[in-house]
Amino acid sequence: MELLAFARGQALTFSVAVFVLGVLWRLVGVLALPAWRDFSPPREGSAPNWLSAIRAIFRKMIPHRTFLKEGMFTTVNGYVFHFGLGVVVFLFVPHILFLRSLFGVSWPGLPNGVITGVGALTAGSLLVALAYRLTSPVLKLISRPNDYLSWLLTFLPVATGLAATAHVGPRYETMLALHILSVCAFLIWFPFGKLMHAFLFVLSRGATGIRFGHRGAQL
Amino acid sequence: MKHDDNLAGEMQRRGVSRRAFLKFGSYVASLMALPPSAAEALAEGLAAARRQSVIWLSFQECTGCTESLTRSYAPTLENLIFDFISLDYHETLMAVSGEAAEKAREAAMAANRGKYIVVVDGSVPMKDGGVYATIGGRTNHQILEDTVKDAFAVVAVGTCAAFGGLPRANPNPTGAVPISTLVGGKPLINISGCPPIPEAMTGALAYVLSFGKLPELDHLGRPKAFFGETIHDRCYRRPFYERGEFADGFDDAGARQGFCLYKVGCKGPVTYNSCATMKWNGGVSFPIQSGHGCLGCSEPDFWDQGGFYRPLSTPLGAMGPALAGAALAGAALGVGAALSARSHQKSYLASAEKEKE
Ligand code: SF4
Ligand code: SF4
Numbered sequence: 001m002e003l004l005a006f007a008r009g010q011a012l013t014f015s016v017a018v019f020v021l022g023v024l025w026r027l028v029g030v031l032a033l034p035a036w037r038d039f040s041p042p043r044e045g046s047a048p049n050w051l052s053a054i055r056a057i058f059r060k061m062i063p064h065r066t067f068l069k070e071g072m073f074t075t076v077n078g079y080v081f082h083f084g085l086g087v088v089v090f091l092f093v094p095h096i097l098f099l100r101s102l103f104g105v106s107w108p109g110l111p112n113g114v115i116t117g118v119g120a121l122t123a124g125s126l127l128v129a130l131a132y133r134l135t136s137p138v139l140k141l142i143s144r145p146n147d148y149l150s151w152l153l154t155f156l157p158v159a160t161g162l163a164a165t166a167h168v169g170p171r172y173e174t175m176l177a178l179h180i181l182s183v184c185a186f187l188i189w190f191p192f193g194k195l196m197h198a199f200l201f202v203l204s205r206g207a208t209g210i211r212f213g214h215r216g217a218q219l
Numbered sequence: 220m221k222h223d224d225n226l227a228g229e230m231q232r233r234g235v236s237r238r239a240f241l242k243f244g245s246y247v248a249s250l251m252a253l254p255p256s257a258a259e260a261l262a263e264g265l266a267a268a269r270r271q272s273v274i275w276l277s278f279q280e281c282t283g284c285t286e287s288l289t290r291s292y293a294p295t296l297e298n299l300i301f302d303f304i305s306l307d308y309h310e311t312l313m314a315v316s317g318e319a320a321e322k323a324r325e326a327a328m329a330a331n332r333g334k335y336i337v338v339v340d341g342s343v344p345m346k347d348g349g350v351y352a353t354i355g356g357r358t359n360h361q362i363l364e365d366t367v368k369d370a371f372a373v374v375a376v377g378t379c380a381a382f383g384g385l386p387r388a389n390p391n392p393t394g395a396v397p398i399s400t401l402v403g404g405k406p407l408i409n410i411s412g413c414p415p416i417p418e419a420m421t422g423a424l425a426y427v428l429s430f431g432k433l434p435e436l437d438h439l440g441r442p443k444a445f446f447g448e449t450i451h452d453r454c455y456r457r458p459f460y461e462r463g464e465f466a467d468g469f470d471d472a473g474a475r476q477g478f479c480l481y482k483v484g485c486k487g488p489v490t491y492n493s494c495a496t497m498k499w500n501g502g503v504s505f506p507i508q509s510g511h512g513c514l515g516c517s518e519p520d521f522w523d524q525g526g527f528y529r530p531l532s533t534p535l536g537a538m539g540p541a542l543a544g545a546a547l548a549g550a551a552l553g554v555g556a557a558l559s560a561r562s563h564q565k566s567y568l569a570s571a572e573k574e575k576e
Pocket of ligand 2: 412413450490491492494505506507512513514515516517
């Protein structure tokens with residue numbers, strides 16, 4: 001109970017505060033940068049900047065034709081755990097109650113059985129992603145501690161959440177505390193590591209789209 | 220009180236049959252989930268036992284635990300347990316008072332040195348030399364130390380005695396502490412609950428009486444037989460929880476349909492007690508059955524878990540101020556970072572211009 005009180009109390013307040021601070025720091029830092037300066041006129045017939053940006057954001061959601069076949073597995077697996085995380089985080093009733101306590105809004109959730117199933121699938125998919133990262137020569141070469149830490153801090157809340165529901169490991173209240181603490185670690189790391197892509201992918205893809213579009217290239 | 224006869228003889232003289240012993244034995248055995256063979260051992264143990272001297276001390280408490288025990292709807296069990304023990308000192312229940320009462324305590328201690336059981340309800344105030352609760356001019360701490368010294372075992376009854384309870388709630392003005400911190404190495408059983416279930420109290424006492432040792436305890440010193448599972452584990456509303464069907468208030472459609480009370484603050488998932496199986500008032504009902512979530516009354520610090528009506532998955536305190544501060548600081552850092560980037564860019568462009576010239 002003491003550990004749970006610490007997790008629900010100081011730990012959660014501190015980590016959500018770090019999350020808010022870090023995310024705003026990085027987002028405001030990027031968005032308040034001066035507008036990109038056009039030193040050359042855009043290529044004739046090129047799309048307006050906003051259109052190039054939007055195109056890039058959506059086009060990049062599936063791999064380019066050339067890589068479709070090789071990229072299929074990682075793409076599908078990536079979608080599985082991203083959607084899985086979305087479902088587990090936003091549609092499990094206790095999580096909705098947590099979010100309601102922060103934002104004051106709530107929405108209907110899914111039955112626990114569905115959440116557990118999706119959670120297990122997500123955990124499996126994350127493990128597959130790690131295995132792929134460790135075995136693919138190229139991916140292994142470009143992976144940094146940042147990648148592994150981001151993976152671990154995503155995996156731990158899923159694993160501890162599943163363990164708490166399934167009553168494996170220590171007593172439920174301890175497991176619940178560990179689950180919350182793992183979320184705290186996730187939140188603290190989020191703004192400073194690769195997890196921040198959840199916010200930044202729109203900006204970076206958009207910026208790339210604009211630059212390419214400017215030169216008349218279609219992404 | 221005469222202590223030189225065993226219980227079987229004494230009971231026989233009072234018309235209590237051996238059958239009653241056996242019945243009681245099997246009742247306690249089933250309560251404590253002991254194997255069937257234990258029922259007879261329990262009965263034999265009880266029959267051979269001497270009347271157990273019990274000294275009951277009440278400190279910072281509300282008498283709810285005594286009320287719970289004496290108003291128990293299990294009259295056979297309650298009567299029997301009072302037949303089996305000799306309650307030599309209990310301020311609320313004893314006829315005498317003042318010095319005569321204190322004398323009774325001292326006499327019982329002297330006559331049963333090393334054999335008596337001390338039952339305590341209430342926590343002990345330690346701040347300012349313990350002046351916040353005194354009896355006959357002596358602090359609770361002094362009385363406890365004195366009484367426990369020659370005891371065989373100590374039973375802390377109720378959450379105040381077991382974990383500090385209400386007196387210890389934030390900001391704990393009297394410096395209240397649980398009994399476990401003051402009994403040295405004496406064998407101790409915690410029967411927590413606010414109040415505890417009567418059968419948990421009598422069951423644990425019967426076990427000690429029959430077997431002469433403590434029952435199996437959990438990491439908080441509570442008998443596993445009564446505190447081995449959470450309320451949530453055995454709650455009849457659990458299927459609703461699993462299906463995601465919740466009451467959003469105490470009189471909405473969900474509440475009327477008997478849905479799970481998690482959203483209105485039920486602490487059943489982290490509360491170890493037998494309410495959901497043994498129930499209260501002789502098995503009639505328990506709080507969740509009456510439409511109110513579990514408060515977590517058998518757990519340490521249950522008063523300070525952020526509020527009885529706050530769902531378990533929400534933060535303990537208000538995060539607003541901390542988050543507002545963090546948002547302001549984050550935005551300021553972001554603006555600062557962007558400004559510094561702008562000035563870098565400016566000086567870079569200026570130097571590039573210069574180079575061109
Ligand atoms: S009412 Fe409480 S104990 Fe019962 S299922 Fe719901 S959360 Fe669990
Ligand atoms: S249901 Fe919970 S709060 Fe109520 S008496 Fe039982 S343990 Fe205590």
